[in-house]
Amino acid sequence: VRCIFFYDELSQYVDSHQEEYVQTLRDWVAVESDSSDVLRRPDCHRMMDMTAEKLQAMGGKVELVDIGVQELPDGKTVALPKVVTAQFGSDPNKQTVCVYGHVDVQPAKLEDGWATEPYNLTDINGHLYGRGASDNKAPVLAWIHTVEAYQALSIDLPVNVKFIIEGMEETGSNGLDAMIVAQKDTFFSDVDYIIISDCGWLSRRPALTYGTRGNCYFFAEVEGPKQDLHSGVYGGTVIEPMTDLIGILDTLISPSGKILIPGIREAVAPLSDEEWKMYQDIEFDIESFKSKIGVSQLMYSNKVDLLAHRWRYPTVTIHGIEGAFSGPGSKTVIPAKVIAKFSIRQVPNMDPAVVKKQVTDYLYSVFAKRKSPNKLKVTMIIGAKPWLADTKHPLYEAGKAAVKRVFDVEPDLIREGGTIPIAKTFEDVTxxxxxxxPIGGFDDGLHSQNEKMSRYNYIEGTKLFIAYLHEVAHLKKD
Amino acid sequence: VRCIFFYDELSQYVDSHQEEYVQTLRDWVAVESDSSDVLRRPDCHRMMDMTAEKLQAMGGKVELVDIGVQELPDGKTVALPKVVTAQFGSDPNKQTVCVYGHVDVQPAKLEDGWATEPYNLTDINGHLYGRGASDNKAPVLAWIHTVEAYQALSIDLPVNVKFIIEGMEETGSNGLDAMIVAQKDTFFSDVDYIIISDCGWLSRRPALTYGTRGNCYFFAEVEGPKQDLHSGVYGGTVIEPMTDLIGILDTLISPSGKILIPGIREAVAPLSDEEWKMYQDIEFDIESFKSKIGVSQLMYSNKVDLLAHRWRYPTVTIHGIEGAFSGPGSKTVIPAKVIAKFSIRQVPNMDPAVVKKQVTDYLYSVFAKRKSPNKLKVTMIIGAKPWLADTKHPLYEAGKAAVKRVFDVEPDLIREGGTIPIAKTFEDVTxxxxxxxPIGGFDDGLHSQNEKMSRYNYIEGTKLFIAYLHEVAHLKKD
Structure with a gap:
């Protein structure tokens, strides 16, 4: 049976509640739920409580699931933020979707170069600036408002809606995999589809995302003297850990971006003609991309190469060095122990376990050639696999129809250069x-200074979710 | 005329006043005169006042010289600690020495890993632990006690003694150069020799120091995108500033410590046979040096090479990188602007102006080969010259005689790997x-946790100064 769809009423309801939605987002952004900083853990707990309370107030069947503790480098442990699960409706005749999202955020400080206080949501020309606004608080709220809108107008939800909201996404989703495995036959038993809105569009055209890169994140630690030394008094007598570290980091990637670690490039699936054609058709303006990030020249000058290296080829980034002098001004120190942080984005058909061995073997062999007395320790602290969906699947056809209804365009079918490891876990376990x-804008500045969510994306995105539930209701059950 | 020297009486006086000297040092160490912390500036002012009062009470002609203000990064200014000058005796028939010292200290906190409260001088087995004990409060007091001892026994000072004591040494001696230039023809007009006791011995054997290295401190900034980017979302599309920076840093120095910047090594004065012989005779235990700094292998395995590279060859140290991720944990960022801090210790016959050009030209040319669209900016923020004295100068002969009298050994003639820029200023201006x-011990832990001054060095050091004044009295006037 095709049920009546009160899209216009729902859409008007959303429009007329815009200020309320913005205020809720402001309340959520005000919580500094930075999961990478254990000192902020109380804020993370509070954020999960607020999320649970919101869903409970809406009549959801809500649980705060204890997922254990996080081990700190000093051997101590700290409680992980609980995972919030919720359920709205349990009609066995309906499809059941499960929306995944997270309410923890990346670190942010005003002095990093923010134009506004990062935890005070600030509206400038319809753009709502604040840490976590786009990643991922507004999308989570948009899903919540979707259910609320149906409820407020007393319209039956076309599908059963479940939520799974976590508070450790930015730090590797610790404990979530185990929780999903544990609830495979309970919470997930009646779930038909999983929806993730933790990414953004590529341009002003709405998009559906069918792939993400994985991520292998490495620490390379070089340890020398037992404590920091004065560079005047000791310089010239010791082989400095920093020199060794710089030396091995410089062997990871060529100036033109070629990964130099043996075996990595060979593992990558070749670009098919069909893919090439798809990339060619995607709406993407290289010039505006360049001006957005503020560079005069990109790694590749044509659209297909650029998108391919953004989405479906691996890349190496050196993020920084812990233990060396990093302040402003000058300090005449020989750092005793330095830890480089770098990561390699994974794509099909790479395997994190193999990458770990390739990187580790390579760096130890490069280091051995230096004949340094310092100690090298390479560890892979994150090994997240890439994820790839079939764009011909009915779930995507439903997505295209919803985009068409709300925005009156065909969505771009895109991939994501970043990693959403949980997608692979959901797929493998359930x-x-x-x-x-996605509903975030292409220029939202995720993980950057001046992150924002635009009112347009927040509000029209909520409508997209409303329309999508209607479309999913008409899919044949898997 | 050779005057009578009451060394034994003076020496006994010093021995019998040991507890008084320790108490004065305790009072001085209790003042947290950390010049790097503007919040401690009142303590620095108090320390200068205490120094002036002490010298005044002894009948010296004392001045507190205003040397202006320090500009802070936020544009505000704060008064610099005044410089204390003092004069004891003005007999034109005598030599006049000027003792330079400082009474400001490096930062120290108990939680940095001190075993005792850093500002509470604590005697453990005759070692007096406290911040600034060795660097430079005890040596300054030893000079003051030297004058006091002569006065107490009503023995004429064999030379006129002047003092110039500052309170900004640990932070770059702001304002001191200008003050020396300004007083060139007044305070310094009758000074024959300048004595600095702001360093330490190399072993348990007393030493005279005849050289220090200079320091050229560089910032190398690579700027790319206009803000930090997410490494998943943008990795593979931009040429990352960090990759460029690592690439150019890796061209500064070879794994074995060879400086690769053209022209640097060529400028270094060759090691003479005489120097080689001197180094060979110096008391220095490589094994205890290794275990002190906690490394299994040094850059050079024989004493002469090691000491030469510590004192009279240049070295490159990479101190760290500003702007990159430097915290614990992981962050998936492509830093937009990264600034490496590195320094090259200067030795004769290098010239900081030439080094600046060599380093800058070299890095720009290395960077140009990378064909990166990012921007490189190399600046030299400190260009301090090395200092080298003639060990055959009568001043050093007098030093050897004084050491021989007090310790009954020949002093080691040593150099200092670090930089004491004021030495070069004194030389150039006056x-x-x-x-x-020096009177500090080789293991005093300057700038480190658990800095100490041993009673032995403090007391015998005072006797050394007493003996030295006597020896200097017999030098021919320059």
Missing amino acids: GKSIIMM | GKSIIMM
Whole structure:
């Protein structure tokens, strides 16, 4: 049966509640739920409580699931933020979707170069600036408002809606995999589809995302003297850990971006003609991309190469060095122990376990050639696999229809250069199909200074979710 | 005329006043005169006042010289600690020495890993632990006690003694150069020799120091995108500033410590046979040096090479990188602007102006080969010259005689790997000869946790200064 869809009423309801939605987002952004900083853990707990309370107030069947503790480098432990699960409706005749999202955020400080206080949501010309606004608080709220809108107008939800909201996404989703495995036959038993809205569009055109890169994140630690030394008094007598570290980091990637670690490039699936054609058709303006990030020249000058290296080829980034002098001004120190942080984005058909061995073997062999008395320790602290969906799956066809209804355009089918490791876990554990349906703008500045969510994306995105539930209701059950 | 020297009486006086000297040092160490912390500036002012009062109470002609203000990064200014000058005796028939010292200290906190409260001088087995004990409060007091001892026994000072004591040494001696230039023809007009006791011995054997290295401190900034980018979302599309920076830093120095910047090594004065012989005779235990700094292998395995590279060859140290991720944990960032801090210790016959050009030209040319669209900016923020004295100068002969009298050994003639820029300033401005006469122990832990001054060095050091004044009295006037 095709049920009546009160889209216009729902859409008007959303429009007329815009200020309320913005205020809720402001309240959420005000919580500094930076999961990378254990000192902020109380804020993370509070954020999970607020999320649970919100869903409970809406009549959801809510649980705060204890997922254990996090081990700190000093051997101590600290409680992980609980995972919030919620359920709205349990009609066995309906499809059941499960929306995944997270309410923890990346670190942010005003002095990093923010134009506004990062935890005070600030509206400038319809753009709502604040840490976590786009990643991922507004999308989570948009899903919550979707259910609220149906409830407020007393319209039956076309599908059963479940939520799984975590508070450790930015720090590797610790404990979540185990929780999903543990609830495979309970919470997830009746779930038909999983929806993730933790990414963004590529341009002003709405998009559906069908792939993400994985991430292998490495620490390379070089340890020398037992404590920092004065560079005047000791310089010239010791082989400095920093020199060794710089030396091995410089062997990872060529100036033109070629990964120099043996075996990495060979593992990558070749670009098919079909892919080439798809990339060619995607709406993407290289010049505006360049001006957005403020560079005069990119790694590749044509659209297909650029998108391919953004989405479906691996890359190496050196993030920084812990233990060396990093302040402003000058300090005449020989750092005793330095730890480089670098990561390699994974793509099909790479395997994190193999990458770990390739990187580790390579760096130890490069280091051995230096004949340094210092000690090198290479560890892979994150090994997240890439994820790839079939764009012909009915879930994506439903997505295209919803985009068409709300925005009156065909969505771009895109991939994500970043990593959403949980997608791969959901797929592997539950065996269910997944769709990524972003509502964030292409210029939201995720993980950067001046992150924002635009009112347009927040509000029209909520409508997209409303329309999508309607479309999903008409899919044949898997 | 050779005057009678009451060394034994003076020496006994010093021995019998040991507890009083320790108490004065305790009072001085209790003042947290950390010049790097503007919040401690009142303590620095108090320390200068205490120094002036002490010298005044002894009948010296004392001045507190205003040397202006320090500009802070926020544009505000704060008064610099005044410089204390003092004069004891003005007999034109006597030599006049000027003792330079400082009473400001490096930062120290108990939680940095001190075993005792850093500002509470604590005696453990005759070692007096406290911040600034060795660097430079006890040596300054030893000079003051030297004058006091002569006065107490009503023995005429064999030379006129002047003091110039500052309170900004640990932070770059702001304002001191200008003050020396300004007083060239007044305070310094009758000074024959300058004595600096702001360093330490190399072993348990007393030493005279005849050289220090200079320091050229560089910032190398690579700027790319206009803000930090997410490494997942943008990795593979931009040429990352960090990759460029690592690439150019890796061209500064070879794994074995060879400086690769053209022209640097060529400028270094060759090691003479005489120097080689001197180094060979110096008391220095490589094994205890290794275990002190906690490394299994040094850059050079024989004493002469090691000491030469510590004192009279240049070295490159990479101190760290500003702007990159430097915290614990992981962050998936492509830093937009990264600034490496590195320094090259200067030795004769290098010239900082030439080094600046060599380093800058080299890095720009290395960077140009990378064909990166990022921008490189190399600046030299410190260009301090090395200082080298003639060990055959009568000033050093007098030093050897004083050491022989007090310790009954020949002193080691050593150099200092670090930089004492004021030595070069004194030399250049006043044209007078300088001697560095350390009394600190080799294991005093300057700038480190658990800094200490041993009672032995403090007391015997005072006797050394007493003996030295006697020896200097017999030098021919320059």
